[in-house]
Amino acid sequence: MVSFLSSIRQATALLGLCAVVVHGRALPLISEAVFAVQDAASQSTFSLATSPPADAAYSASLTSFVSGLARPLDYWTAEEGVGHLSEWSKATKHSFLSDYHAGRAHEWTIVMGNEGGDLDSLTAALTWAYHLSHSTSSKAIALLQTPLDALDLRPENKLALDSAKMSSGHRDLLTIDELPAHPRALAKEIQGIVLVDHPLPLSRWEGAKVLGIIDHHSDRGVAPDADPRVFEPVASCTTLVARLMLDELEAIPNPPGEYHVPHELLELVLSAIAIDSDGLNPKKSTSVDADVAQRVLDRSNWHDRSLGEVMDRLDKDLGEAKRDLSHLSIRDLLRRDWKGDVVATLDPATPDIHLGFASTPVSLDDQIARTPERTLKAWFKVERRWTAEIHADVSLCLNKFKDRKGNKVREIVLTVREDHRVNATQADSLFREISRALEERFPLKKRNLRNEGKGRQMVWTHGEKSAGRKVVRPIVERAVKNWVSP
Numbered sequence: 001m002v003s004f005l006s007s008i009r010q011a012t013a014l015l016g017l018c019a020v021v022v023h024g025r026a027l028p029l030i031s032e033a034v035f036a037v038q039d040a041a042s043q044s045t046f047s048l049a050t051s052p053p054a055d056a057a058y059s060a061s062l063t064s065f066v067s068g069l070a071r072p073l074d075y076w077t078a079e080e081g082v083g084h085l086s087e088w089s090k091a092t093k094h095s096f097l098s099d100y101h102a103g104r105a106h107e108w109t110i111v112m113g114n115e116g117g118d119l120d121s122l123t124a125a126l127t128w129a130y131h132l133s134h135s136t137s138s139k140a141i142a143l144l145q146t147p148l149d150a151l152d153l154r155p156e157n158k159l160a161l162d163s164a165k166m167s168s169g170h171r172d173l174l175t176i177d178e179l180p181a182h183p184r185a186l187a188k189e190i191q192g193i194v195l196v197d198h199p200l201p202l203s204r205w206e207g208a209k210v211l212g213i214i215d216h217h218s219d220r221g222v223a224p225d226a227d228p229r230v231f232e233p234v235a236s237c238t239t240l241v242a243r244l245m246l247d248e249l250e251a252i253p254n255p256p257g258e259y260h261v262p263h264e265l266l267e268l269v270l271s272a273i274a275i276d277s278d279g280l281n282p283k284k285s286t287s288v289d290a291d292v293a294q295r296v297l298d299r300s301n302w303h304d305r306s307l308g309e310v311m312d313r314l315d316k317d318l319g320e321a322k323r324d325l326s327h328l329s330i331r332d333l334l335r336r337d338w339k340g341d342v343v344a345t346l347d348p349a350t351p352d353i354h355l356g357f358a359s360t361p362v363s364l365d366d367q368i369a370r371t372p373e374r375t376l377k378a379w380f381k382v383e384r385r386w387t388a389e390i391h392a393d394v395s396l397c398l399n400k401f402k403d404r405k406g407n408k409v410r411e412i413v414l415t416v417r418e419d420h421r422v423n424a425t426q427a428d429s430l431f432r433e434i435s436r437a438l439e440e441r442f443p444l445k446k447r448n449l450r451n452e453g454k455g456r457q458m459v460w461t462h463g464e465k466s467a468g469r470k471v472v473r474p475i476v477e478r479a480v481k482n483w484v485s486p
């Protein structure tokens with residue numbers, strides 16, 4: 001059976017294929033240095049000069065990539081993505097980069113999703129940036145806070161972007177490593193930022209004015225005067241963004257009348273809501289998700305189909321793509337859905353801590369089987385390399401999977417390093433604090449590490465179904481914030 005999405009893609013598949021062959025993927029593999037933005041962030045100061053590799057990753061221009069490599073001559077003209085949304089998005093990226101270099105960064109608002117970069121973050125940011133730039137006089141661009149090469153680690157994003165006729169080489173998207181300057185510098189130059197799908201800006205955006213927040217996580221009290229400022233516990237942040245867009249769109253007096261919303265954007269919105277709500281499964285979503293999805297569907301090219309049918313099929317196609325991670329290495333599994341930042345500790349004499357969370361749908365045993373030696377020790381070695389690269393002090397790998405009996409199991413793997421911001425004594429103490437905070441909150445079962453795990457490495461399992469990163473992260477963050485260095 002030809003799937004729903006693939007049938008839509010068929011029309012463009014050939015063209016896209018030719019484009020790839022002709023242009024090649026002349027995009028460089030960006031160094032992970034971009035993740036290390038915060039590496040030099042000490043308690044109160046951040047010096048651009050202290051992290052040259054990270055700086056090098058923020059120098060994109062119209063003619064060159066961040067690596068300094070020249071963009072292909074047809075970079076801006078190639079019609080790789082053939083949709084209206086792709087065209088608008090590429091033109092916006094072009095005009096943002098050229099305005100920056102012409103000293104007009106202050107005219108721009110950057111709309112950003114979270115650094116995990118899932119379909120919800122991506123779609124919410126694109127949708128709101130589209131709305132802002134068509135309904136107001138301000139210039140707005142969507143920023144994906146993942147590096148370019150991490151986009152392809154999420155097969156469901158790739159499928160949804162393909163279906164929305166976006167460019168296969170992502171020429172039409174602005175990723176974190178494609179910024180023309182370091183976020184800390186950019187933050188002070190631009191008009192401001194709008195957060196979607198996360199409640200507080202990453203520390204690298206500290207100097208920016210938060211103009212708006214639309215989110216479905218819990219409110220952390222940031223930017224009380226932001227407008228819009230929306231927090232609602234719905235399945236998908238895209239639901240909230242789309243509702244506000246439609247409300248404001250429909251309220252535009254005639255003339256000038258409604259601006260054009262490309263069907264590709266509407267379909268991307270439906271895709272994001274479908275995957276986050278498991279096809280509008282009532283157990284996973286709210287009536288707000290369903291109402292907004294219906295309003296969006298009515299405007300889309302699929303308006304003559306039923307909401308249930310469309311959402312089921314989108315969820316099935318995207319879900320299948322999402323689950324197919326069999327080709328990913330451990331390193332890619334860790335960075336595929338990584339959320340991390342520097343957490344400021346309350347005690348002035350205690351160093352700030354770079355804390356990161358990976359989220360995967362693969363059991364630790366399955367991951368171990370992907371290491372060459374098939375040992376837990378080898379797994380920790382890969383993990384250690386990854387956290388060394390991004391300069392994380394504390395990392396948690398959260399796995400969710402079904403065991404052989406079909407029971408849902410969650411695993412928490414905790415490691416604390418002693419070589420970045422803290423020494424061995426401090427790391428021991430921090431490890432104990434975080435372990436205690438977790439054990440107080442959940443009935444955790446320790447995995448026997450035998451000789452495989454060394455100090456400050458722990459693996460727990462638990463059966464608390466709802467306790468994913470949304471629940472675990474605030475618990476660990478609180479423990480880190482309150483930690484006092486011995």
Ligand SMILES: *[C@@H]1O[C@H](CO)[C@@H](O)[C@H](O)[C@H]1NC(C)=O
Binds near residue numbers: 425486
């Ligand atoms: C680690 O750092 C703390 C705080 O600076 C210091 O008191 C302690 O002696 C250090 N421990 C080691 C083993 O270096």
Ligand SMILES: [Mn+2]
Binds near residue numbers: 120197216236
């Ligand atoms: Mn979300």
